[in-house]
Amino acid sequence: MLRESLDPAPVILIIDDQASNIRILREAVRDLGDVHFATNGETALQIAAKCLPDVVLLDIEMPGMDGYAVCRALKADPKLADAAIIFVTSHTRSEHELQALDHGGVDFVQKPLNVPIVRARIKTHIALRSESKKLALSQRNLQDVIHNLPAFIGYWGADSCSVFCNDTRGQWFGLTADAMHGQHLRRVMGEGNFLAVEPYLAAVQAGSSPSFDIKLRRRDGDVQYGQVTLVSRQADGRCVGFLMLITDITARKIAESALHDEKERIRVTLNSIGDAVVATDPHGIVTFVNPIAESLTGWLASEAVGQPIEAIMPLKDGGDQRPLQNPIYLALKEERVVGMALNCQLRRRDGRDFDVEDSAAPIRDQEGRITGAIVVFHDVSEARAMAIKMTHLANHDALTNLPNRMLLQDRIQQALQQARRKQERVALLLIDLDNFKTINDSIGHSTGDLLLQEVAQRLKRLCRSIDTVSRQGGDEFILLLPEQQSIETVVDIAENLRQVIAEPFTVDQNRYELSASIGISLFPDDSDTVEALYRHADSAMYQAKQEGRNRVRFFSADIEHNMRARHLLEQHMRAALEQGVFTVFYQAKVDARAQRIVGVEALIRWRTGDGSLVSPADFIPLAEETGLIIPIGRYVLQQACADARAWHEQGHLISVSVNISAVQFREQSFLRMVKETLAETGIRHDLLELEITEGVLARDLESSRDTLQALRKLGVRVAIDDFGTGYSSLAYLKRLPIDVLKIDQSFVRDMVADESDAAIIEAIIKLGHTLNLELVAEGVETHDQVQVLLALGCEVIQGYFYCRPIPCIEMEQLLERGLPGST
Numbered sequence: 001m002l003r004e005s006l007d008p009a010p011v012i013l014i015i016d017d018q019a020s021n022i023r024i025l026r027e028a029v030r031d032l033g034d035v036h037f038a039t040n041g042e043t044a045l046q047i048a049a050k051c052l053p054d055v056v057l058l059d060i061e062m063p064g065m066d067g068y069a070v071c072r073a074l075k076a077d078p079k080l081a082d083a084a085i086i087f088v089t090s091h092t093r094s095e096h097e098l099q100a101l102d103h104g105g106v107d108f109v110q111k112p113l114n115v116p117i118v119r120a121r122i123k124t125h126i127a128l129r130s131e132s133k134k135l136a137l138s139q140r141n142l143q144d145v146i147h148n149l150p151a152f153i154g155y156w157g158a159d160s161c162s163v164f165c166n167d168t169r170g171q172w173f174g175l176t177a178d179a180m181h182g183q184h185l186r187r188v189m190g191e192g193n194f195l196a197v198e199p200y201l202a203a204v205q206a207g208s209s210p211s212f213d214i215k216l217r218r219r220d221g222d223v224q225y226g227q228v229t230l231v232s233r234q235a236d237g238r239c240v241g242f243l244m245l246i247t248d249i250t251a252r253k254i255a256e257s258a259l260h261d262e263k264e265r266i267r268v269t270l271n272s273i274g275d276a277v278v279a280t281d282p283h284g285i286v287t288f289v290n291p292i293a294e295s296l297t298g299w300l301a302s303e304a305v306g307q308p309i310e311a312i313m314p315l316k317d318g319g320d321q322r323p324l325q326n327p328i329y330l331a332l333k334e335e336r337v338v339g340m341a342l343n344c345q346l347r348r349r350d351g352r353d354f355d356v357e358d359s360a361a362p363i364r365d366q367e368g369r370i371t372g373a374i375v376v377f378h379d380v381s382e383a384r385a386m387a388i389k390m391t392h393l394a395n396h397d398a399l400t401n402l403p404n405r406m407l408l409q410d411r412i413q414q415a416l417q418q419a420r421r422k423q424e425r426v427a428l429l430l431i432d433l434d435n436f437k438t439i440n441d442s443i444g445h446s447t448g449d450l451l452l453q454e455v456a457q458r459l460k461r462l463c464r465s466i467d468t469v470s471r472q473g474g475d476e477f478i479l480l481l482p483e484q485q486s487i488e489t490v491v492d493i494a495e496n497l498r499q500v501i502a503e504p505f506t507v508d509q510n511r512y513e514l515s516a517s518i519g520i521s522l523f524p525d526d527s528d529t530v531e532a533l534y535r536h537a538d539s540a541m542y543q544a545k546q547e548g549r550n551r552v553r554f555f556s557a558d559i560e561h562n563m564r565a566r567h568l569l570e571q572h573m574r575a576a577l578e579q580g581v582f583t584v585f586y587q588a589k590v591d592a593r594a595q596r597i598v599g600v601e602a603l604i605r606w607r608t609g610d611g612s613l614v615s616p617a618d619f620i621p622l623a624e625e626t627g628l629i630i631p632i633g634r635y636v637l638q639q640a641c642a643d644a645r646a647w648h649e650q651g652h653l654i655s656v657s658v659n660i661s662a663v664q665f666r667e668q669s670f671l672r673m674v675k676e677t678l679a680e681t682g683i684r685h686d687l688l689e690l691e692i693t694e695g696v697l698a699r700d701l702e703s704s705r706d707t708l709q710a711l712r713k714l715g716v717r718v719a720i721d722d723f724g725t726g727y728s729s730l731a732y733l734k735r736l737p738i739d740v741l742k743i744d745q746s747f748v749r750d751m752v753a754d755e756s757d758a759a760i761i762e763a764i765i766k767l768g769h770t771l772n773l774e775l776v777a778e779g780v781e782t783h784d785q786v787q788v789l790l791a792l793g794c795e796v797i798q799g800y801f802y803c804r805p806i807p808c809i810e811m812e813q814l815l816e817r818g819l820p821g822s823t
């Protein structure tokens, strides 16, 4: 076998028994390579085995082993068989030459040696050897490549019989290349596989080189996928055979199939899940829409793809309706899974809104780069509506739809928190229907239920939006009244409740009468926790039941006492009004210089059954609260005007002042009432003076001015009562048509002893003079006070010093006889 490397110098072995020949030959080839020599056959074989000669110059005639024997031995050794053997002989006979070639020699040179010819021949053989070595090497390389390629390579003749194949181990078709040799393609591949290839053979015959995939069923039953390329070999315009290359694409096919399966699985999943799925590229442009997303957005996938996500999926806040950014943008920006905003709504293409819920997530490639995002959402309108319904059911009474105990508890807690902050009252009213159980049992539960529903409606009608009416079960209701300023309001509400329940009910054309016992507890007066409020309202209600039902009771004894007294007073006041037991007293207003009565002030009095008088200070505030002041005030005005008219007729031209409460002054019918009284009594208008406190005017300057101007137009005079105790704003004094300032008795009381009170009175008097107002000092009890007031410039005096409030008849007498000391 030839040595593989081409680089080493060629090796030349000279074998000749004649030393002279060896010398000549050595000289001749010295520069052509590594030269070795031997003088006999045996030595030559030993040297050849070591130096592996490319060219051997071999003498034929040698003692012992002759040249032919050496040649046979060299040829017999596979490592030396390729050496080019050139026989050297003195024989000229051609049979020697033939014999030499027969033994495997490649050339023949004659002795005597012609050195140039010998050199030329040896050079030729060295070159030939070199070329053949290169050829052998490239052949071997090619063979190595072919045999080691992970592919089947076969050459088939025009008759489709195997000529060559690289499958030496029979891995493809179970036949080694040798066994395949000469076999028809059909036999080699097997019938099934051949049928897959056969359709292409005609094209190959025509000179084409088709390429196609086939599924190879191997002899062991396994399936293998191959990509087949047939390369036609043509000579003289006809097909002389073809190359068949098959590469194993099983792994690729399996991967493709797995990919396809995976894709199919995803496709089926996305198309059949109940959630809507929309995918976008990294810029939020839609790339995929599943059928549910199509129906939820109203966009077909074909229309949606290529649109920005917000075009097909506009989102907004279900509460304030402001537009919301699609979570896909946040998912892309922050490269994380993002949940949708709470209470999110999707506007469908047709304008309908859906409550939606879910999330968006980025999609990454193998390197982790963001390639897009996906948003998954579903319609939660029904679920949300159901949740709202469930929450409502959990918090409301099924029969009346009123808040139940649980919701009430929460509301009470909130009300208490707020009341603590704002320092307000909270009232809890426990309303228990009296004898409802008996009624319910006798009329049947369904009618009973209707009655309870009607009770609930009536209670609700009486409440403000911030109040809570709750049913606790059975015939028990609770009313929570937050933000209460006064206990009186609570009493009024409770009384109203009691009364509306006491009004007859009509159910199924039958009339029913109910009553309620109401227990009230108050924060912070008698309870400071939710539990205490409940407990106390309950025991107050129990108390109401104990006392005979159909009544309102407070938990706190003090409140109860006060409220009862107040209630009693109100009832008596009403009765007094009806029975005409109110009476009007008069107190004189005296010109202190002239010692003459110039006017009187009408002051109401309530004469009780035992003859004692109740001070207006004790009942006027309640009369104002309950509105009773309107009829009371009308009565006083009428009485005062009538008396003044009578005195006038008797020759006493004195004015009469009447106190007008804020409630009266603000009443729409006030002016009308004044006009009617003037007309009815026939009093000279300028003799009537209405006393109004500062606070009444200051509350609403505009409407006060209108009323005062109307009074002035009528000729009625107006006095500011208790001047100096209220707002004392100079602005209203200047802007309003006022005639008289009444200096409050609180300044008068201490004016002699207290310099500052005296200074205030002096200032009020100066102010009155400046504004051209009349001045009256109230509550004057002593001579000193009179003197100081006179000295300061106030001449009209009212007070016990001259006259206490006295009945009409006494006043009449006083007018007749005049003041003591007067002329």
Ligand SMILES: Nc1nc2c(ncn2[C@@H]2O[C@@H]3COP(=O)(O)O[C@H]4[C@@H](O)[C@H](n5cnc6c(=O)[nH]c(N)nc65)O[C@@H]4COP(=O)(O)O[C@H]3[C@H]2O)c(=O)[nH]1
Residues within 6 Å of the ligand: 587, 602, 603, 604, 615, 616, 617, 620, 633, 636, 658, 659, 660, 661, 691, 721, 722, 745, 778, 779, 780, 781, 798, 799, 800, 801, 805
């Ligand atoms: N200590 C003391 N007191 C004196 C003296 N001179 C008069 N008084 C009392 O002072 C009050 C003067 O009436 P007022 O400031 O308008 O204050 C009145 C007025 O605001 C209101 N009032 C009385 N009658 C009526 C009425 O018919 N209608 C309205 N709306 N209020 C009335 O009730 C308040 C109290 O009335 P009265 O109890 O009659 O009390 C009267 C009168 O009796 C005195 O020298 N010393």
